[in-house]
Amino acid sequence: MSKITLKDLSHSYLDKQNSNADWALRNINIDWDDGGAYALLGPSGCGKTTLLNIISGLLNPTKGKIFFNDEDITLKTPVERNIAQIFQFPVIYDTMTVYNNLAFPLKNRGIPQNEIDKRVKEIAEMLELTKTLYDRASGLTADGKQKISLGRGLARSDVNVIMFDEPLTVIDPHLKWVLRSKLKELHQKINRTMIYVTHDQTEALTFADQVVVMHEGEIVQTGTPIELFEKPKHTFVGYFIGSPGMNILPCEIQKGIAIVDGVKISTSGEIKQKSNFSKTEIGIRPEFVSFDKDGIPVKIIKVSNTGRHKIIDTECKSGKIKVLSHSSKEIPSGSAFLSFDKKYTYAYGDSKIIE
């Protein structure tokens, strides 16, 4: 178990850096507590795998330091850091049985055989691999193999952190939720620090207590799944989290009030700052938009039925607005008015929340 601190971490794959784009990671500062479940969420290329590899020791950062429990481990090897990493595709030793795969890291550390046996059987039970324990590892399905990878990481009782690099990528979509629930269950049982890297918000939000959203090498927001959903501090977080993402509309700010298409929009907080932003926007999630007698005039473009709710695409002068409706109320057609729930409406200046 370990408390993890990342200080001013930056990394570049190039020898010389001329601009921001040459850095894969910029000024990462994180403080993670012992035993928590964390997620690094972001689109492809945002740097999350780079960050993961730096934490696990497979990569040495260009700048900055990493501390495990206040000990500087920046230059230590993965073995010395006592970490476990599960990769995107199952990494198993094909020629060994499931049992030997799970026992492998323990054997390499010289642990006595009877203890190995006990531990392997414990892990197999937790991961529901007991039936196939003596089969050849290469004969299992993709999710079985991933479980073996996971088991190898859990087998060692001295592991500080367990890291997951998009582990459900090869899993059949029908089985993804099974493995997701299992990971969460595991975390609650064994209470070790787990870091999960993904581009899938469902995976991140269901697994982690705290999610770090990354974009182009930087941390954009850190928070609980609820915080990230209800109050995105950056338009990217609003766009990336939630399916569909947040509606972002350009607006004017006059005397502290946001105006879209000539209609005054009440926001969650007062807009006090008078700084000069090059662009100002209003953000509101489709879940908090509703049809009303008054508000922003829109044209209804399309109604999609997902079975459990309806998504309505509308268009106003400033742009497109999506509405998510749970109710079985009739959806107007042609044109209508939309109102926003003030509590969840935010103003953004240069993509950052104004508060």
Next chain:
Amino acid sequence: MSLELKNIEKKIGLKTHIYPTNLKLEKNTINILLGSTLAGKTTLMQIMAGLDKPTLGEIWFNNKNVTGMKVQKRNVSMVYQQFINYPNFTVYDNIASPLKITGIKNNEIKERVGKVAELLKLSGMLNKKPNELSGGQQQRTALARALVKDSDLILLDEPLANLDFKLREELREELPKLFENRECIVVYATTEPSDALLIGGKTATLMEGKIIQYGKTIEVYNKPINLTSASVFSDPPINILDIKKNGDTFSLLNKNVKWETSNIKLKDGSYKVGIRPHNITTYKEGQNSVEIKGKILISELSGSESLIHFANSNTNWVSLSNGTHQMNVGQEAKLYMNVDEFMYFDQNNNLINYV
């Protein structure tokens, strides 16, 4: 224009990959093949394209028997999961490639490529090579190449599966628009029910080489002809319960949950019912909400929804509620099922229309 599969069967050795299938696809609709990974979607699509020959049966296109006709002679385009593009050609050459072999003049090629590139937002990237593009852009190039040919049949084999979550959403929204004004038959294979619901069109549910149901997407969703079709078309998975009816009293098999409803015109006896997770919630919904006690197995928060797995009478249930409801593992909780949304199935697992 229509594509008809007459008694198509595919056997490899002793194993049947596709059971006798009859299907008629019309033009100007997106036909979705929905099923899990080994259901037979790819095999079926390859037979439709002419890349593979059926063991038995005939394929008729526009009332002509094309069984056995090689794919090069048919007018077919295919888009794969893995962004297949010619790595040494620029985007322009990639898109133009199917046109160049037909001997069309260069002016016309330029015009057609330009139009399709604009439709897929690739106009600024025509001079780049595929390895310089992001995943989403590579897949758009593959799509453009498929569209520029003006094929009669366009097959898409899980084209969004390798894209980031958000990109998948965006491309999924654009797809129906791409095929709007074309005189062609589109077939789209996917494992995700939400793809089917958001794209619309018609859906065929597949399981283990058999087409279970084919019809308008929302109808197949709301009225599955049997339990298998209902299970395929549910994500998260549908809850299947055994109930007993005695007059107006209904009860779960172990008799610890009872409720009364009139208006259900069914004979007394035992039935299987299916209820989708979003009809079991932490709050009362609908006019006939029945309370059910459960022991929480795991609660997963996903944006604006909570997926709660709980146990009751030795079965594991899945429920989907709006809002974020954090629950601890092992907690006893009260949930509500909307019994109006039950789908009743007889002993042969076929849907009973009791209205």
Next chain:
Amino acid sequence: MNKTINQKAWFFVIPVFILVAFNAVVPLMTVVNYAFQDTFGNNVFMWEGTRWFKQILKSERFHAALGRQFLFTGIILLIQIPLGIGIALSMPKKGIGVPICLVLMSMPLLIPWNVVGAMWNIFALPEIGFLGHSLNDLGFDYNFTQQIGDAWFTTILMDVWHWTSLVVLLSYAGLQSIQPAYYQAAEIDGASKWAIFRYIELPKMKKVLTIAILLRFMDSFMIYTEPFVLTGGGPGNATAFLSIDLVKMALGQFDLGPAAAMSLIYFFIVLLVCWVFYNLMMRNEEQK
């Protein structure tokens, strides 16, 4: 839209077709002709049926040559495969060393085979050759033209020098295709270098090694030029492998019938081994 179907490409194949017909098919048919008949020249043939085949299969000389051949191929494989893998493992994976090593490894493969034989012939001459002279200086009584053991030693050494690079290059390619995640996982698991080799590298190189073994088997089984130039099959018959013996019979003794029969038997042995190999490989694939 209709695709124009262009059949003109078939015309490009005709020259090759004619070449192959003359160089392969016609000679093969000639051999078959000779294998089943007897002739005194002047195109007069008498049908002999399977007489030559029976003669060859019973002949001690054939058995001896076959035995020598299998022994040679066996030793070659036992040395070259592990040696090749070992060299591939020690080659650098990144940086300027890579092209340098690849070029060094490719060089022995580029030399014409008769030149290889001639090179080693001179190199190993007991009086003036560097190898021969040094060995004699060190106290070994070395003379490959007169001593059987030395002849075998030199022939094997020559073949190892000539062909190990092929195994190296194939193994190297196989190693390069292993994804880094496997090494990373092994590092995290604390595996020793030997464990990494045994549980990751060797299994992942299986396909490539199968091809390497098959190629080396076939080439060494058919070997002719190098040993012929080096030892001429001698001393006596000591290094007369199958093909050398065959040529002796055909051109030396002008026993065309038996020679042709032996050719065909030879051909079938190679075919049989390949078939067995192929089935083993296919069975391995299916097991997965």
